[in-house]
Amino acid sequence: DTAVSQTPKYLVTQMGNDKSIKCEQNLGHDTMYWYKQDSKKFLKIMFSYNNKELIINETVPNRFSPKSPDKAHLNLHINSLELGDSAVYFCASSFDYSSYNEQFFGPGTRLTVL
């Protein structure tokens, strides 16, 4: 059973389009995250939700809007896609947002904006 799943795995789209990435975890965790990995492999937090409540918004452009319908799901919607949004987006989850809990990552979604 996949612990943290993301769909789609690959997403190729034109500049200006709107797209969504879905994430689901079946670990019973309370906290979920979105990270962005750029072309130089640098990983940076974007958002985190704890039990459906937003707890981190790391100065991400407001074209990015996370939505958590329940604590097992955290989706990422991106409006008006730009070339610079091309990256790998990882969803992750942890038991809670204590520093003592490892985060389990999804397989990643490679977004390419043309």
Place this chain on the structure above:
Amino acid sequence: AQKITQTQPGMFVQEKEAVTLDCTYDTSDQSYGLFWYKQPSSGEMIFLIYQGSYDEQNATEGRYSLNFQKARKSANLVISASQLGDSAMYFCAMSGLGSSNTGKLIFGQGTTLQVKP
């Protein structure tokens, strides 16, 4: 502000030998966690090992051990008996537990390890 530094962009190791990947960190938090993740060429992020700032003993998980030196603010990963499948990018990360803790991981730049047969 928290910061993680990995100074080795790339490393080579001979199969069956041990290798140390360096990680130094900076934080004003008294309580924090240090993590290592592996990212093979297939792209997934695999959790390897965790060390809490109050743990007195170095963490070990199979062939992985974490050489934690709190006074020097270093958390180096040691991989013993390297295998070809260990070839990957390795990330050191930190999560704080200060008043503004949010559970986010701060990552280093990563080290690419290549294991030679």
